[in-house]
Amino acid sequence: MQYSGKVEYAQQRKIRERNTALYRLAHWPIWIWVFFLAPGPLTFSLFAHGFGRGNLAWLIAVLIGTGIAALRGSLPGSEPRPYILRFDEDKPNPLYRRVCYTFAWSAVLTFALLNLSGLLLAAATGHWYMQQIYHYAYFPLCGTILLLGTIGVLPRVRPSTKGEGTERRYFYGSVWAVTISQALLLAFWKTLPETRAASLTKLAIFVCSLLLLGFAAYRGALPRTRPIVPGELMVAD
Template sequence: MPNSSVAVRFEYASERTIRKRNKLHYRFAHWPIWIVVFYLAPGPFTFDLFAHGVHPYMAAWLGLVIIATGMAGLFGKLPGVEPKPYIIRFTEDRSNPLYRRTCYTLAWSELVTYAALNIAGLIGAIATGQWRLQQIYSYAYFPIAATFWVLGALGKLPRVKPSTAGEGHERRYFYGTVWACVVAQPILGLLWWWLPRGRIFDILRLCGFGGVLAFMGALAVRGHLPRTRPILPGELAVSD
């Protein structure tokens, strides 16, 4: 990338294929993503789901989320589920609609909060020899998540700003975070099941989790992961 000390893969907007409409399979492929995002929103209850299995209230919540997101998608009010791409020109100062700002705010809050609390739980287990992750989620999830909700409402998060003018760079921050978290979280889950209990193994879990986050983050910074290349000003491009 020009004027950068790190070798970054980038794209010119004028070189990207223009998509006039979103195909039906493309729209359906994005719908489950937002089902997951909204389903995971009540963090402490989600923790209980992973710890103890499905409860009737979480099953009811899933049904409500499926219905609500399905209706939103039907009317083109979910990112990626619109009949046609909303953003065509990456440098265009276009209003960022409320549904996009809401969805991406919620996604940001979950990506960061879940990762931060899992790291806090690991550090606490290493320091004290006891796991208190459920208590950490109960007391800390909503204060941290609510901080991101406020930042989103103020338009201070990437992809959540009032204008889409910075989309060419903002989307790479978002997808870089997505890639890092969606790879690191399952690996942490596997390490939880595979490794025995004990402080030394908790240290290994923390190193593994943090190492994957850092590795995926480094790949994203260099533009080696899908949708993490900066898109430089040009003519037309399509954003998802």
């Protein structure tokens, strides 16, 4: 089906020669959050039982690791100057970008799929099995996504940046849809009782949110979800 949503023209985008210190600093918390989520069962424990010693130890490790990478300009958005200027240029995709976006895809997809599975089971059986799901299924699913990133299948993780003008919209569309839907799910998970009817309500809200936001992203109605069509230059984070 031919795309009929909003587009951006590369020649109309303002070219940024250098990234300001504030711009670079603003990207650091994003990658802190991405890597902090990486050990899924530990993250599940955080939301289920609160912040524990394991969470603190992992957070310190992530702060140190991402902080060093940010200072060296080895996190997307933390570079002294934008790496990508021409969206269709066949340019090597640096290893740090491929690693970071692979883990970002894992954070986006793994939690959404596992939470959806838990909701489906709860709606069907009336019982919650989220802890068991995260214990047994998180690492196989996460490992599969990391493998896809390693072989360069995922958008923004491919060996070349040639498709960046389109691939970025898949990434940001997924981020918008999953992040907002997960926040809604968390709010209703905390407020609604653990009954079968409530589980059906949570499932409906979660799925509808994913579908509506996914459609909005497809139409280019959300930030950074419009394809960038051929022109002169662009800047991509």
